[in-house]
Amino acid sequence: MKRHLLEAADLDLADATLVLDTAAQIEAALSGREVKKLPTLRGRTVVNLFYEDSTRTRISFELAAKRLSADVINFSAKGSSVSKGESLKDTALTLEAMGSDAIVIRHGASGAPHQLASWVRGSVVNAGDGTHEHPTQALLDAYTIRHRLGRLEGVRVAVVGDVLHSRVARSNVRLLHTLGAEVTLVAPPTLLPVGVGSWPAEVSYDLDAVLPKADVVMMLRVQAERMNASFFPSAREYSRRYGLDARRMAALGDDAIVMHPGPMNRGMEIAAEVADSVRSTIVEQVGNGVSVRMAVLYLLLGGAPA
Amino acid sequence: MSSYLIKGARVLGGDPADLLIKDGRIAAVGESLSATGAEVVHATGLVALPGLVDLHTHLREPGREDAETVETGSRAAALGGFTAVHAMANTDPVADTAGVVEQVWRLGQEAGLVDVVPVGAVTVGLKGERLAELGAMADSAARVRVFSDDGICVSDPALMRRALEYVKALDGVVAQHAEEPRLTVGAQMHEGDRSAKLGLTGWPAAAEEAIIARDVLLAQHVGARLHICHVSTAGSVEILRWAKARGVDVTAEVTPHHLLLTDACAEGYDPVFKVNPPLRTDADVEAVRAGLADGTIDCVATDHAPHAVEDKECEWAQARPGMLGLEQALAIVQDTMVETGLLDWAGVADRMSVRPAAIGRLTGHGRPIAPGEPANLVLLDPTGRSVVDPAALASRSRNSPYAGRELPGRVVATFLRGVPTVLDGKAQR
Numbered sequence: 001m002k003r004h005l006l007e008a009a010d011l012d013l014a015d016a017t018l019v020l021d022t023a024a025q026i027e028a029a030l031s032g033r034e035v036k037k038l039p040t041l042r043g044r045t046v047v048n049l050f051y052e053d054s055t056r057t058r059i060s061f062e063l064a065a066k067r068l069s070a071d072v073i074n075f076s077a078k079g080s081s082v083s084k085g086e087s088l089k090d091t092a093l094t095l096e097a098m099g100s101d102a103i104v105i106r107h108g109a110s111g112a113p114h115q116l117a118s119w120v121r122g123s124v125v126n127a128g129d130g131t132h133e134h135p136t137q138a139l140l141d142a143y144t145i146r147h148r149l150g151r152l153e154g155v156r157v158a159v160v161g162d163v164l165h166s167r168v169a170r171s172n173v174r175l176l177h178t179l180g181a182e183v184t185l186v187a188p189p190t191l192l193p194v195g196v197g198s199w200p201a202e203v204s205y206d207l208d209a210v211l212p213k214a215d216v217v218m219m220l221r222v223q224a225e226r227m228n229a230s231f232f233p234s235a236r237e238y239s240r241r242y243g244l245d246a247r248r249m250a251a252l253g254d255d256a257i258v259m260h261p262g263p264m265n266r267g268m269e270i271a272a273e274v275a276d277s278v279r280s281t282i283v284e285q286v287g288n289g290v291s292v293r294m295a296v297l298y299l300l301l302g303g304a305p306a
Numbered sequence: 307m308s309s310y311l312i313k314g315a316r317v318l319g320g321d322p323a324d325l326l327i328k329d330g331r332i333a334a335v336g337e338s339l340s341a342t343g344a345e346v347v348h349a350t351g352l353v354a355l356p357g358l359v360d361l362h363t364h365l366r367e368p369g370r371e372d373a374e375t376v377e378t379g380s381r382a383a384a385l386g387g388f389t390a391v392h393a394m395a396n397t398d399p400v401a402d403t404a405g406v407v408e409q410v411w412r413l414g415q416e417a418g419l420v421d422v423v424p425v426g427a428v429t430v431g432l433k434g435e436r437l438a439e440l441g442a443m444a445d446s447a448a449r450v451r452v453f454s455d456d457g458i459c460v461s462d463p464a465l466m467r468r469a470l471e472y473v474k475a476l477d478g479v480v481a482q483h484a485e486e487p488r489l490t491v492g493a494q495m496h497e498g499d500r501s502a503k504l505g506l507t508g509w510p511a512a513a514e515e516a517i518i519a520r521d522v523l524l525a526q527h528v529g530a531r532l533h534i535c536h537v538s539t540a541g542s543v544e545i546l547r548w549a550k551a552r553g554v555d556v557t558a559e560v561t562p563h564h565l566l567l568t569d570a571c572a573e574g575y576d577p578v579f580k581v582n583p584p585l586r587t588d589a590d591v592e593a594v595r596a597g598l599a600d601g602t603i604d605c606v607a608t609d610h611a612p613h614a615v616e617d618k619e620c621e622w623a624q625a626r627p628g629m630l631g632l633e634q635a636l637a638i639v640q641d642t643m644v645e646t647g648l649l650d651w652a653g654v655a656d657r658m659s660v661r662p663a664a665i666g667r668l669t670g671h672g673r674p675i676a677p678g679e680p681a682n683l684v685l686l687d688p689t690g691r692s693v694v695d696p697a698a699l700a701s702r703s704r705n706s707p708y709a710g711r712e713l714p715g716r717v718v719a720t721f722l723r724g725v726p727t728v729l730d731g732k733a734q735r
Contacts, residue, residue, distance in 0.1 A: 087616065111622045170505060
């Protein structure tokens, strides 16, 4: 493993498999225990440095670190010196001086974790940067797929929605490719980046054509504000063409699953009856997120001296 | 005034000759010249070029003296072999009145290292709403001939047409920053494979090309002179080639960084590589080099853009665009154009001195190295290579994209009207 987890490309097949296997071991070790805690990172400090609101990701990382017995500091941009105009670098050096061993960063600017990694000695984990990547989301998605379908090699995954602005899509395309899955991106052309042709993924504009062949359908959040910038004409038209409703779900194969990184726009990209169906892994993904993030923190920090 | 006898310099890279400089002019060019009382400059192996002229420099004064001043920028320019630089108008206050352009001009005179030629803003406050008093700036002591809202495109086509027409009476030229603003909202880097991967909002080549296409048509329609700043794409070169073939009075510049660097530099998210227009692809680099070689692109202009540390040591999206260029421009042209066989030294003199001086209507610069001409000269040692150390630069800022890069050549001496501003590679004041 590299010292940081900044993007999915930091993980080769062996590393990615190690993270997933470690998450499974952690889950097994904790199951049935009364005290859901491992002593692995006792005395280590993990800082959650969140420049964007993200309740679920922050709580997931916080829980992961606490279950490994690390000390956790939550540092959110609001109500801190950041709002008084402190630079990212100064904040990083301050946290470093306080003895942080790992910094988990969520930031609205693509590349902020890379820059942070060049300024601090500890490990940096990217918890989502701008429209770039969100590698632990991709890891928990891969974990969920493997858990449900028993494999990743050759699994056909359709990633549907606002690929252009999605860090989840970028990380998933890279990681799923590394793990041997076959990814098809489905979106209106306006929501695919120029340059998507260089990604290790197929591209389709037609959701109905893709669904019957998919083992996994991963729906991305689509913000209704995008229609104000003419990415699509209306929320209704988007929903008609790219939303996953009960009729479309019926076109899926028997074992196919439906995923969503959350938070969902019910009625927009996903219908309520789909989100709540047995195919849906949405709640499971959240639980798996904690195990996978424990594995990442354990592997990044576990080997280093306290 | 001292006189200088330069011994054995290769004028425009040709055979060695001696140059006698007296009273600010070249007094004689020939073999084995001698002159009593003249200070001898040994120039064996050095190439002599006319002093370089930059059409595009940001000196940041008034307003951001923490990033650069007219004096520090002038020193950087002299060390880069320049004898004249055009100072862009996007200062604070904006150079949109006779008062501001005269202030910048006077600061340049006081520094005395290069001729600082102010560029006047096209529109009041660079707002793109109404014309600044272009005539007042042209008639001022600064004698403004180049007008530009650089940093911002004059995107309103009707306003651009009027500006092109109006400056005809001033023998002026509008230097356009070609960037369609609606196509570049929030843009961070060249739009292509790398922006898709890095998750940075793309700046499409078409946003530059669309404005150039529009403006060459406007310039032809009203019979005006047009200059295009920092051409960065293969498509722009094609449009310019087409326009020149049609007889449009258009000129264009390319920056050293667009001759050398590509969007691959953005991979590490180091904002020192953030610049506007952005670094493009290998194919674009090849096309702008070819365009400069065949004269479609008239000249090299640095777009020297100093920025304070805090404006670059931050998130990519928040960082200001721009990079230093004055001190390495000639080295990069040697690296990308001379050592590749695309230009000889006479060609370098044409693209870095003769043509930019003509575009800016500078009568005392870009002249032949011949008796009677003003002694604006640069002597460079084309042999040897050195590694760029930003801390050693004369600029007040450190945002050089060439840090740690080995580049060829070295400016040994620069003469401004017979006065050495640089000798032995060191600034003389």
